[in-house]
Amino acid sequence: MSEKNRDGKRTARERIAVEREKQKAAEKRRRALIVGASVVCVLGLAAVIGVIAANAGKNKGSQSAGPVVVPSGAQGKDSLAIPVGKDGAKSTLTVWEDFRCPACQSFEAAYRPTLHELADAGKLRVEYHLVRLIDGNLGGTGSLRAANAAACAQDAGKFRDYHDVLYANQPKETDDAFADNARLIELAGKVQGLDTPAFRACVNDGKHDSWVDKSHAAFKAGNFSGTPTVLLDGKNIYQDRTMTPQKLKQMVEAANQG
Numbered sequence: 001m002s003e004k005n006r007d008g009k010r011t012a013r014e015r016i017a018v019e020r021e022k023q024k025a026a027e028k029r030r031r032a033l034i035v036g037a038s039v040v041c042v043l044g045l046a047a048v049i050g051v052i053a054a055n056a057g058k059n060k061g062s063q064s065a066g067p068v069v070v071p072s073g074a075q076g077k078d079s080l081a082i083p084v085g086k087d088g089a090k091s092t093l094t095v096w097e098d099f100r101c102p103a104c105q106s107f108e109a110a111y112r113p114t115l116h117e118l119a120d121a122g123k124l125r126v127e128y129h130l131v132r133l134i135d136g137n138l139g140g141t142g143s144l145r146a147a148n149a150a151a152c153a154q155d156a157g158k159f160r161d162y163h164d165v166l167y168a169n170q171p172k173e174t175d176d177a178f179a180d181n182a183r184l185i186e187l188a189g190k191v192q193g194l195d196t197p198a199f200r201a202c203v204n205d206g207k208h209d210s211w212v213d214k215s216h217a218a219f220k221a222g223n224f225s226g227t228p229t230v231l232l233d234g235k236n237i238y239q240d241r242t243m244t245p246q247k248l249k250q251m252v253e254a255a256n257q258g
Helices: 003-062 102-120 133-138 142-155 159-168 181-188 197-205 209-221 245-257
Strands: 082-084 091-097 124-130 229-232
Touching (some): 102 124, 102 159, 102 245, 124 209, 142 159, 229 245
Parallel strands (some): 091 124
16 A cells, blocks of 8 residues: 555545544533523422412412411301300301491391390390401402401400491492501590500501401301301391391390290
């Protein structure tokens, strides 16, 4: 073999070797790019998840994260019922209500005198459960804020009077006026002895917000159709189209006679 041929073969092998090295380098760069892109995707996904979680937290702004503080004297399962009337009453009326709910206001307006009469006579015990259904349906926080304020009134031993004041001054369903703590404190002035520094602090601090949320969760777990839900000794009387305050009174008095 001539020297020229040997040089030609050697040069060809060298070219092939150089080309292979270039291919290896290119493959190495390609793999590095894939790994880098994967890392970026993972980091990007993590960032998206973080944003979603943050926004979810914001959307839960109406949900309370603090400890559940039970109002003074609350009773029943998980202490979610605010009682009005004597413990020994033979009949118990359970009311699930929302202070923004116009149907609840209508029920109160029609039945309040009868409920007061029967409770004061020791014949009926009313257990109020406060929920925030309208907040979820229409937005806002008026149901929560009013329920917290009512729980604060319970701490002061003024629940029934303040409860009645809230319904007497209920805004339109679409008006979230009860979201304003100042308005709730202003209404407390209509109840003798309620507007105190302790009550104001309780309202402004949202002391019972988490308790209201827990009560609302119990309402949803009960699969009730809406507010008000009114049960007399466990029987839903609000769905009875023949029910009247007089009929309710007769039922309660019959139970007491029996």
